[in-house]
Amino acid sequence: MNQLVFKSNDQVVTSSRNIARDFDKQHRHVLEAIDAIKGVAENWADLFFQTTYTHEQNKQQYRQYLMNRDGFTLLVMGFTGKKAMQFKMNYMKAFNQMEQQLKELNKPSYMIDDPIKRAEIWITEQKEKKELETKNLVLEQRVSEYEPKITYLDEILKSTDSVTVSQIAEDYGMTGQEMNKLLNQIGIQYKMGGQWLLYSKHKGNGYTKSNTVDITHTDGRRSVKMHTKWTQKGRLFIYESLKEQGVLPLMEIRLNSKNKLDGVKS
Structure with a gap:
C-alpha cells in the first residue's frame, strides 16, 4: 500500500503528488x-x-507541494464521489495515527506509561541534555577566546587629545611628581628652571605640545610659565619606555592577572 502521510520538520504531511495519485x-x-x-x-x-522532486524517468526536477492536515482538508473538501470520500477517510485516519506517534515520540519520559519506553526516552533525553551542555561550554570558551580585551594600548590608540603628565601618572597609580621623577630617572626628561624638558634625542619627535603663559607676580615681576602636554604619540612612547623597565599601567596589570586566573581555571 502506498504511504499516505509522512513526517517532515516535525509535522505530519502529505504531498500534492500523493493527492493526484489517490x-x-x-x-x-x-x-x-x-x-x-x-x-x-x-x-x-x-x-x-x-x-x-526528481522525476524517476527523465531525472529532472519539478515542483510539488507538501501540506499538513489543515492544508489537506482545505484542498480536498471540494472533491466529490464515493471513491473521493473513502480516500478522505483513509487520509484522515493516517493523519491521526502518525500525529499520535509523533506525540508519543515527543512526550517527556516521565509521562510515558511503558517502563521500557520510558527508560529509552529518558536515556535519549539525558544524551541530548549532555550534548547541549557540551555545546554551550564549547561556545562559551570560543566566545571568551575571541572576546576583544581592551588594553591600555587600545586606550592610547583610540584617543587623539593631548594629556597632562598627571593624567598619564594616574593610569599608573602615581602622582604627577612621581611620574616626572621616573621619566627623569630613565633618561627621557630633565628639569631646568622649574620646567621639565625633553632630552635633545627625544625632541622633534612630536611627543609633546607646549604653550607659554605670561605671569605677573604680586611684586610686579613678569615671567613666562610653560605648560607641556603629552601627545598620544608621546604617551605611547612613555608606555613603551616604562614597559621596558617593567612598569605597567594599572589596566594592563589587572588584565594580566585576569588572564592568569583564567588560565588556572581552564
Whole structure:
C-alpha cells in the first residue's frame, strides 16, 4: 500500500503528488488548485510548503507541494464521489495515527506509561541534555577566546587629545611628581628652571605640545610659565619606555592577572 502521510520538520504531511495519485487527478491540476487557494487563504504559508522532486524517468526536477492536515482538508473538501470520500477517510485516519506517534515520540519520559519506553526516552533525553551542555561550554570558551580585551594600548590608540603628565601618572597609580621623577630617572626628561624638558634625542619627535603663559607676580615681576602636554604619540612612547623597565599601567596589570586566573581555571 502506498504511504499516505509522512513526517517532515516535525509535522505530519502529505504531498500534492500523493493527492493526484489517490484522487485520480493530474498533478498539474492539483498544483493549480493549491495555487488558487494561495490567493484567498491568508494563512496559506502555514498550510502548504513548496518543494521539488526528481522525476524517476527523465531525472529532472519539478515542483510539488507538501501540506499538513489543515492544508489537506482545505484542498480536498471540494472533491466529490464515493471513491473521493473513502480516500478522505483513509487520509484522515493516517493523519491521526502518525500525529499520535509523533506525540508519543515527543512526550517527556516521565509521562510515558511503558517502563521500557520510558527508560529509552529518558536515556535519549539525558544524551541530548549532555550534548547541549557540551555545546554551550564549547561556545562559551570560543566566545571568551575571541572576546576583544581592551588594553591600555587600545586606550592610547583610540584617543587623539593631548594629556597632562598627571593624567598619564594616574593610569599608573602615581602622582604627577612621581611620574616626572621616573621619566627623569630613565633618561627621557630633565628639569631646568622649574620646567621639565625633553632630552635633545627625544625632541622633534612630536611627543609633546607646549604653550607659554605670561605671569605677573604680586611684586610686579613678569615671567613666562610653560605648560607641556603629552601627545598620544608621546604617551605611547612613555608606555613603551616604562614597559621596558617593567612598569605597567594599572589596566594592563589587572588584565594580566585576569588572564592568569583564567588560565588556572581552564
